[in-house]
Amino acid sequence: MGRQPCCDKVGLKRGPWTIEEDHKLVTFILNNGIQCWRMVPKLAGLLRCGKSCRLRWINYPRPDLKRGALTEMEENQIIELHARLGNRWSKIASHFPGRTDNEIKNHWNTRIKKRLNLLGIDPVTHKSIEHKEKSETNNMESNNSQNYEQENIVIGRSESDHQTARAEAKEERINEVIYETSNLTNNYEMLCGAGLNMVNCYSPSFSLEDSVNPSTSIQDDVAIPQWYFDSVDSVISWNSFNQLDDKELFFSEKRQ
């Protein structure tokens, strides 16, 4: 026997979330954290499936989210990361504290793609479109060394430039690993000390400052309802849930 199914989808609400639903979700998670998404809607009193609750939490009411448009600097960094990682949005998003993979993916599809096309760069290969066409012709002629030379001409690099660039890229990657490691350590320390039961939340970038004073991470032009900050008041906890007999929980649901 495996586990209980995520949800049967019968009688569950779909579509945009209402303020009341957000309130219930935030109240529950701020008070209790997350141990099992499947149980969150049941315990929070929501007619949504766990998957929907998870997605909503990640993309909207999370207190550590950075709001507002992506900056040009962020945009350039996304392009650089996309060239290295491809469409691995969650990996790309992990480089941007407070940004979600969905947000970055949407921004890529709606803006950056266009921007690159206007600049004559293929958003998939990150190469000059002019060069792409030429290299396709060259491929038909089966001449790989010429392609390489052509690439260097288009990008404007000599072989020695490439060697320098490769060395720089290697160093950059080492620095990146160091940076990510220190970030993880900071986040872990914050989670241990924050007082909120958020250890199991999906939130690789939650900062100590944000957890102590949620309003500091939110831009002034975005109004956050007062209930958001009044929510830390336990109603149902995972402890009380854990004390419940599994059968009792599911039988009572079936009786409804």
Add this chain to the structure above:
DNA sequence: AATTATTGCAACCGCAATTGT
């Protein structure tokens, strides 16, 4: 003012990886 086209974003869907029984 009415209609149509475009844009941007939130949410859904299906699949793969991970985890629990």
Add this chain to the structure above:
DNA sequence: AACAATTGCGGTTGCAATAAT
């Protein structure tokens, strides 16, 4: 070890807001 539930991810869709005609 095998099976099934759960989670996380990326692609896609639906829809509201806005712009263009």
